[in-house]
Amino acid sequence: MARKVAIVGVGMQKFEFCKVETIEEMVFDVARNALEDARLSKDDIDAVVTGSAVDAFCGIVNSDKVATDGAGGFLKPTMRNSTSGSSAVSTPILGYNHVASGMYDIVMVICYEKMSENASAQAVFNTVYDEAYVRPIGLNVPIQCGLEARAYLHRYGLTERQMAKVSVKNRGNAISNPYAQLPMKLTVDDVMASPYLSWPVKLLDTSPVTDGARAVILASEDVARELTDSPVWIRGTGRGADSVWFMGRANPDLGRLDYAYLAARQAYEMAGIKDPAVEIDYAEVYDPFTFKEMQHCEALGLCPEGGAGRMIDEGVSWKDGALPVNASGGLQGEGNPIGAGMSRLNWCYLQIQGKAGDCQVSKDVNTAVCNAWGGMYQYNAVMVIGRD
Amino acid sequence: MVMENRVCIVGLGVVEPGGNTRGVAHKELLFHATRRALDDAGIERELIGGAITASSDFTEGRSLSNQYTLDSIGGVMKPCDLRLAEDGMHALFAGYMEVMVDPGLLMVVAAVQKPSERVGRRNGFHKILSACLDPIYNRPICNTVPHAESLEAVFGAMDARAYMERSRVTEELLARVAVKNINNAAAASGEPATAVEDVLASSELAWPLRDLTMAREKDAACTLILTSEKNAGKLRKEPVFISGVGWSTEGSHLAARSYGMSPDTQKAAHQAYRMAGIRRPEKEIDLAEVSDWYAHRELIHVEALGLCDPGETVLRIEDGGFDREGPIPVNVSGGLLGKGNSLIVSGLLRVAEVARRIRGDAVDVTSRKVCVGLAHSWGGFISPTAGVAVLSKW
Amino acid sequence: MSKKKPEMTIGGTIQVDYEWSVGNAGERFFTEIKDHKRIMGARCRTCGRVMVPPRIFCEECFVDAIEWVEVEPKGTLVTFGDCYFSTDGKRLDEPWILGIVRLNGADGGLIHFIKEAKAEDLKIGMPMEIVFSDERKGHILDISHFRPVKESE
Numbered sequence: 038m039a040r041k042v043a044i045v046g047v048g049m050q051k052f053e054f055c056k057v058e059t060i061e062e063m064v065f066d067v068a069r070n071a072l073e074d075a076r077l078s079k080d081d082i083d084a085v086v087t088g089s090a091v092d093a094f095c096g097i098v099n100s101d102k103v104a105t106d107g108a109g110g111f112l113k114p115t116m117r118n119s120t121s122g123s124s125a126v127s128t129p130i131l132g133y134n135h136v137a138s139g140m141y142d143i144v145m146v147i148c149y150e151k152m153s154e155n156a157s158a159q160a161v162f163n164t165v166y167d168e169a170y171v172r173p174i175g176l177n178v179p180i181q182c183g184l185e186a187r188a189y190l191h192r193y194g195l196t197e198r199q200m201a202k203v204s205v206k207n208r209g210n211a212i213s214n215p216y217a218q219l220p221m222k223l224t225v226d227d228v229m230a231s232p233y234l235s236w237p238v239k240l241l242d243t244s245p246v247t248d249g250a251r252a253v254i255l256a257s258e259d260v261a262r263e264l265t266d267s268p269v270w271i272r273g274t275g276r277g278a279d280s281v282w283f284m285g286r287a288n289p290d291l292g293r294l295d296y297a298y299l300a301a302r303q304a305y306e307m308a309g310i311k312d313p314a315v316e317i318d319y320a321e322v323y324d325p326f327t328f329k330e331m332q333h334c335e336a337l338g339l340c341p342e343g344g345a346g347r348m349i350d351e352g353v354s355w356k357d358g359a360l361p362v363n364a365s366g367g368l369q370g371e372g373n374p375i376g377a378g379m380s381r382l383n384w385c386y387l388q389i390q391g392k393a394g395d396c397q398v399s400k401d402v403n404t405a406v407c408n409a410w411g412g413m414y415q416y417n418a419v420m421v422i423g424r425d
Numbered sequence: 426m427v428m429e430n431r432v433c434i435v436g437l438g439v440v441e442p443g444g445n446t447r448g449v450a451h452k453e454l455l456f457h458a459t460r461r462a463l464d465d466a467g468i469e470r471e472l473i474g475g476a477i478t479a480s481s482d483f484t485e486g487r488s489l490s491n492q493y494t495l496d497s498i499g500g501v502m503k504p505c506d507l508r509l510a511e512d513g514m515h516a517l518f519a520g521y522m523e524v525m526v527d528p529g530l531l532m533v534v535a536a537v538q539k540p541s542e543r544v545g546r547r548n549g550f551h552k553i554l555s556a557c558l559d560p561i562y563n564r565p566i567c568n569t570v571p572h573a574e575s576l577e578a579v580f581g582a583m584d585a586r587a588y589m590e591r592s593r594v595t596e597e598l599l600a601r602v603a604v605k606n607i608n609n610a611a612a613a614s615g616e617p618a619t620a621v622e623d624v625l626a627s628s629e630l631a632w633p634l635r636d637l638t639m640a641r642e643k644d645a646a647c648t649l650i651l652t653s654e655k656n657a658g659k660l661r662k663e664p665v666f667i668s669g670v671g672w673s674t675e676g677s678h679l680a681a682r683s684y685g686m687s688p689d690t691q692k693a694a695h696q697a698y699r700m701a702g703i704r705r706p707e708k709e710i711d712l713a714e715v716s717d718w719y720a721h722r723e724l725i726h727v728e729a730l731g732l733c734d735p736g737e738t739v740l741r742i743e744d745g746g747f748d749r750e751g752p753i754p755v756n757v758s759g760g761l762l763g764k765g766n767s768l769i770v771s772g773l774l775r776v777a778e779v780a781r782r783i784r785g786d787a788v789d790v791t792s793r794k795v796c797v798g799l800a801h802s803w804g805g806f807i808s809p810t811a812g813v814a815v816l817s818k819w
Numbered sequence: 820m821s822k823k824k825p826e827m828t829i830g831g832t833i834q835v836d837y838e839w840s841v842g843n844a845g846e847r848f849f850t851e852i853k854d855h856k857r858i859m860g861a862r863c864r865t866c867g868r869v870m871v872p873p874r875i876f877c878e879e880c881f882v883d884a885i886e887w888v889e890v891e892p893k894g895t896l897v898t899f900g901d902c903y904f905s906t907d908g909k910r911l912d913e914p915w916i917l918g919i920v921r922l923n924g925a926d927g928g929l930i931h932f933i934k935e936a937k938a939e940d941l942k943i944g945m946p947m948e949i950v951f952s953d954e955r956k957g958h959i960l961d962i963s964h965f966r967p968v969k970e971s972e
Contacts, residue, residue, distance in 0.1 A: 038430070039526045057825045059561070061677060085674075091488045096833055098483045098557040099808045106677040112692050115674040115810065116515055120507050121489045127506055131519065138525030154828075159908035164488040169841045169849075170872050171930060173959050175906040180917050183900025184930075191898070191943045235902040235914075236938060276475075278505035280496050280878050284897070284919045285871050285927020287501075287879055291898055291919075299502060412492040416505070450842025456876045460883065470881035486837035496878035544836040556833040564831065 039137040043261035043268035044422060046075025047383040048252030052218040052372030055153035056248035060095060063250040064149050065107035071145065071252035072109075075264060082254075083141035085110035088118045088128025088148040089376035090411065093161045095151040108147045121165070121411030122325065123276075124148060125378030126418035130274045132255050133420075142257045149250035150374035158246055166413070167281065179243075183235025185291045185414060186328045190237055192292035193343035195331065197237045201228035202349045203327035204241045207363050210356055211370025213395035216380075218372030219245050242327040247372035251379045253386070269389050272404070273308030273421035275300035283414045297336035297410065297417035304406070304419040305338070313338035313406065317421075319388050319398060320360065321381035321407040324367040333408055334362060337419065361398045364388070381407040385422055432524045433657050433664035434816070435531075436466025436650035437777045442643035442765035446541060451485065451646075455497035455537035458646035462533070463499070466650045467661035474530035475523055476500035479508040479516040479769050483553050484538060498535045498648065513647065514772030514802040514812035518670050520651045528653035535649070536770045540642035548642050551576040557807035563679050578630035578639060580806045585633050585721040587685025592724070592735065596633045598742050599720040600624035603638045603762050605748060606717055610759025612749075638720035643765025647773040649780075665780040668797075668817045669703065671696030675809035682809065687722075689811040690729035690801065697813040698731075703797075706731040710815075711795045712782055713753060714775035716803035717760040723747075726801055727755060730813070750793075757782070772802025772812055779816050844873040847887060849957040856951045858892050860925045861885040868926040892949035893968060894922035901938040914938065920947045920965050931959075935966040 048071030056063060064087075072078060085108045087101040097103055101117040108115070116135075118128040125148060132146035155161055159177050166172045189195065202225055211220035223241065231241040261268040277299030280286045288295050301313075310316045320339055324330035331345030339360055340348040348354050354362035365371055365384040385405035387393040404423035410416065438461025440446075440454050455478075463469065476498045480490040487493060491507035506523075508515050513536035520534040540548045551574050558564040567576055588594065600621045607619045619637070627636035657664035673692035675682055694706070703709050713732055717723035724742075728735045732753055733746070741747065747755035758764060758778040761771060779798035796818045804810040841849060844861060851857040860869040863877035864884040871890060876883040899918035903911050916938055921928040933941065934950075946968040955961035 038528070055825070092482050093488045093833075096556070096831065097560060098553055098833075099481070099804075102557070102674070102808045102810070103559055103677045105674050110674055111676045112673055112688055114672045114693075114696070116519065116672070117508060118506065119489070119491065120505075121492070131506065134519070134522040134526050138522035140522060140525070157908045159904065159906055161488060163906050164486075165492075167493065168487065168837075168839045169845050170959055174917065174931060176917060176930065177902065177904060177906045177908075179904050180900040180902040183902060184898045184917065184919060187900060187943065188898035233901075233903060233914075235900040276504035276506060278495055278500055278503060280501045281492050282496065282870075282872060282874070282878075282927065284921075284930050285925075287868070287926075289897055289921060289927070296502065300504070303504060412489060415492055415495070446840075448840055448843060448846060450840045450845060453842045453844070453875055456883065460876070460881065463881065470879075483833065483835060486835060486839065496874070497876075499878075499881050501878045539840070542837050542839050544838055549835050552833065552835045556835075560831055561829055565829065568831070 040139055041258040042133050042136040042271045043256050043258065044253055044386050045256045045261055045264050046071045046254040047386055048074065049216050049383060050250060051216045052247045052249035052374060054218060054246060060100060060104050060149060060151050061107040064104040064147055067250045067252040068108050068145060068147060071254050075254045077254065079109040081143050082109050082145045084114040084135055084144050086116050086118065086128060086132040086135060086144060086146045088124040089150050090119060090121045090124055091161060091165065093164055094155055096155060104149060108145060120416045122375050122378060123409040123411035123416040123418045124376040125381060125409035126407060126420050127276055129253055129379060129382055129420060130276065130418055133271050133274055136255050136257050142260050144255045146253045146255060147250065148376040148379040150376045151248045152246045152374060153248050179234035179238060182238050182326050186237050188290060188292035189328055189332055192290060195346040197229065198225055199346040199349055200237065200242055200327040201225045203324065203330050204228045204369055206355055207324060207367040207369040210364050211366025214366045214371055217366045217370050218247055219370055220366065238326055244325045244368040244373035247374040249372060249374040249377045251377045251383050253379065253382060267424065269386055269422055269424060271420060272423050273304035275303030275419040277417050279415050281413050281415065291414055294332055294336050294417065297333060300417040300419040301337045304421050308421040310421065314340060317360065317404055317406050318400065319385065319402040319405040320362045321365065321384045322362050323378060323381065323409045324363060324369050325373055329410060330362065330367065337406055337408060356398055364396045364398050378409055381409065382420060389422065389424060430525055430528045431654040431666055432521050432651055433654055433666045434649055434780050435652055435657050435660045435662055435664050436462040437780055438462030438465060438648045439774065439777050440646040442645040442767045446539065446644040451537050451539040452493055452497045454539065454646040455494050455535060459498050459533065459535060459648040462648040462650050465662060468531065470499040472531050473499045473503055473533055475504045476533040477506050477508065477516045477519050479513040479536040481769050483556060484540065484768055494537060498533050512772040512802040512804050512810065512812055513769050514776065514814065515672060517649065517773060517776055517814060518672055518812065521667055521670055524651050524653050528655060530652060532651045533648060534651060535647065536773050537646040538767045538770045539644045541644050546574055550642060554807055575631055578634045581634045581639060581719045582631035584684045584806065585719065588721050588725055591685060593739055594724060597621060598739065599633060599638055601742055602720040602723050606756045606760040606763040609749060609757055610763025613759065634719060640718050640761035640766035643767050645767035645770045645774060647770050647777055649773060649777060663784060665783045666817045667814060669697035669701030669815035672810065672812040685725065687725050687729040687811060689809055690726050690803065693811045693813040694730045697815050701815040703815065707733065709797055710753060710799050711797050712757065712779065713755050713799040714758060714778050715755060715801040717756055717762050718766060718803060718805060720762060722803065723755065726803065730799065730801060775800035775802060776814050783816055783818050844875045848873050852961045853955040853957040858890050858922060859887050860890045862888045869924060871922055871925040871927040871929065890925040891923035894920045894928055894947055896941065896943055896945050896947050897921050897928065898943055899933060899941055918965055931962055932964040934964040940967065
C-alpha cells in the first residue's frame, strides 16, 4: 500500500525571458536551493525525476540527459516525465510514486524549460500537431486557444471582461513575487485594449515565453518527521487524459474539460475531500491563458461549473478573497517555462509553510491544490497537499 | 526495501521488429500490440486503470510524441502518464511503481518506434545522435567530422577500443557474439546461418565496428500489462513476477564518461538484485536478454550485470557459455544484432521476451525451462541510462 | 542575473527529414478525397460511432472492427478561431480563420481553414460545407477550406 509522502524542500529561481545560464546551470541552481531549503546534501538523494515539455524548445534531444549532473543525478536512478504543460504537476506525481511505492526515501524532482533559444516558439509548437490532419493547416497556439476559449465562453455565457480580470489579478499579484518575470499593474481596460491574438484571447490574456526551473524534494514519512516538525503531505494525486483526436472525440465540446474533472475527482477522493470549495484553503491553478484559470477553477470544484465568471467578479479568487488563486502571479505574472510550471506546487507549499513572503495570503492555509494542463487539449494533472 | 505487494506481468503484445510495416501508421502499430496484450490477458479496455508510454520526439519527428500514442494504448479518459526520451523499460518501472502504490490497478505500459519514417541513409540516425549532444562543447565538433554519417560508429569504436584494451577480447570474438545473436534470430525465422567470416568480411565502419556488429534500426511496438499478485489471480494467464527493478543514468558530459564499461548497468543491477534477493547472479539467473547495440556492448553488459567475471569473458565466449545451450544463454531471441534495434521499444521487447520464456510460450519451445530471467536495456552512448528487470516464475 | 541576451551564443539547427505513413485508415480516407471528393468515416461495429478522422480502431471500445461509411461534406461549426499571427509567429494585418466542423453522419469532424466568410459572420452551430481543391494528391490540403452553407440551400 502507498506510503505517506511529504514535501521537505523547494528550490526557486527568478523566471526570465532569456537566461544566461545553460539548462545544466539552471537545474543546478534550483537543485542546490532545494537541498539548502531541506538541509540535505546531494548524497542524501536516492533518485531524481525530471520534467520538461518539448525537446525542440531547447534543441537538445533527450534534454534531461544534459541536466543529469546539475540535478545531482550522476549514477543515480533518473526518470523523465513529459506530458507537455501538465508535466508541471505530473512530474511531481511521478516523484510521489517513487516514494509512495517504497522504492526510494528521498527524491529530487526537477522541472525546467529553456524556451528562448529557438528561432520561433510558434514553429516549434506546430511540430506538436498531427502530421496528416492538422500540421499542414498550420495550427498555432493562439488559434488553438481561440478555438477552445470561444467554445468555453459560448457554453457558459462568460465574458471577455471576466477573462481580463484574471490577467489584472495575476499580474498584479506578481508584483509581490521576487521570482516573477512579468509583474504589472493593470486595469481591465488595459487588458481589453491589448491586441487580439485570436478572439477572445488578447495579448494580455496570455503568459510570456520564459526560461526557468523549479525543484521539489520529496521524502518518506520517516525521513520527513526527522527533518521537520511541520511536514506538508501530498494528500491526493490525479491525472486525466483525453483522445488526441480533439475534433472527433466522444465529448466534442472543447468548452468542457472532461479530463480535468476526471483528474480532480481522483485527487479529491484520495485526499478525502468532498467539498473542495469549502475544504481547499488556497489554489495555484494553471493559467497559461486567462480563460484556462477559469476553466480549471471549475474543473477543480473551486466554484460551480460555469461559475468562474462570478468567482472573479465577486473577488473570491483575489489575494484577500475567500479562496485565493495564484497569489504568486501564476503563469501570467510569474512566467510560463512550460515544465517549470511546477512552480504552482512550490507556491502551494510556501503558502502552507507561511513562507510565501509578500505573496503570503492573510488567511490560514492548511490544504492547497494545484493543477497543470497540456497536450492537444488533452492532459490534466492535479495535486492536493496539506498539513496533518 | 520491504515489498509486501508483488507486481507481475499478466499480458503482453508485440509487433516484432523486422516485420512489414509499410503503410501502417505508428498509432496503428501500437494499437495492434496493445490489442494483442489485452487479448493475452483476457481483458477489455474498461478494466485498464492507467497507461504509460515511452517515446522520443526527434526519433519520430513529432514534438510531444507521446500524445499521439494515448489512443493506441487504451488511455482515453484514464489517468495517463508519459515518459519522454527514455527507454521503454522506464515505462515498465513507472508502471511498477504505480501498481506498488495502488495494487488494484491494471497498468498498460507500451512503446512504439517507426524509424523507417526517417529519410536518408541509416534513417538519418546520426543527425539525431548529434542533436543529443551538448550544443556548446560537443555538437559543433561532431557536426563537422568529415563523414557525419559515421558518427555513431566512431562513438562505438571509441568505446569498443577501450573495452578490447582491458579485456583482451579480439575482433574475432566480437564477431562470434554477433554470429550467435544473428543465428539465434535466424533459427526462429528459418533464415540461413551466418559465419564468423561473414561478419569479419562485412564492411568496416570504424574499427572494430562493422556492418554486422552494429545493430540497425527496425520498426516495432510492444505493450505489457501489469498488476499486483492479488489481482492477477482473477486473470487468465499465469503471471510472471517482476521481482526486481533498477535503473541508473551516467553523467552528462561525453568527455567525463567511462568508456569500455557500464557503471550505470552495474548500479541498476545492484538495485534490482537487492530487491530480488539475488546474491550470485551468475548462478541464480537462468537466461538473460541484454542490450547488444554493438557486439562489444553485450560483453560489457554481461560483465556489469555480474553474469560473468571480467577475467573469464574470453574463455566463456570460446566455450559457448552464452549460447542457446550454454549455462547462461544470452540473447536467445537474437537481440538487437539479430532482430534490429527498435530504440525506445527495445527494453520492453527484452522484458516481453524473458516473460515468454518463463511462461514457456516462446516461439522455440525446445529451449530449457527458465525460472529466473533478466532483461537489460541501455540508452546508447549519448543517453547512457541503463535499466534492469529481474523476472521470475514464482 | 542579467536580463539581456547572453553575449556569447552558438548557432545551429536540427534538420531531420521524415516521411510519415498516414496509416491504413489514412490511405483510404485520402484516396477517397483525391479520387472521388468523398469524405469517408470509420464506423465502429461495436458502439456504432462514426469516426472522422478515421481510425482502424475505436479508442473507446478498443477493437479494430470498423466499416467504411460515407459522410456528408457538410456539418456544423463546433468552434472557430481567428488569428493575427502566422504559424511562424509573424503579425498579420488580416486574421486567418480555422474551424472545427462536425460532419453530418459522423461523430467527429475535421479542423480546417474557414474562407469566404469573416469572423463576425460566423456562429458556433451554423451549417458549414467543405470546398475541395481542384488539384488533389491525397493530402489534407485536397480540401481547400470550409465555408458557410449558402442561405438558399
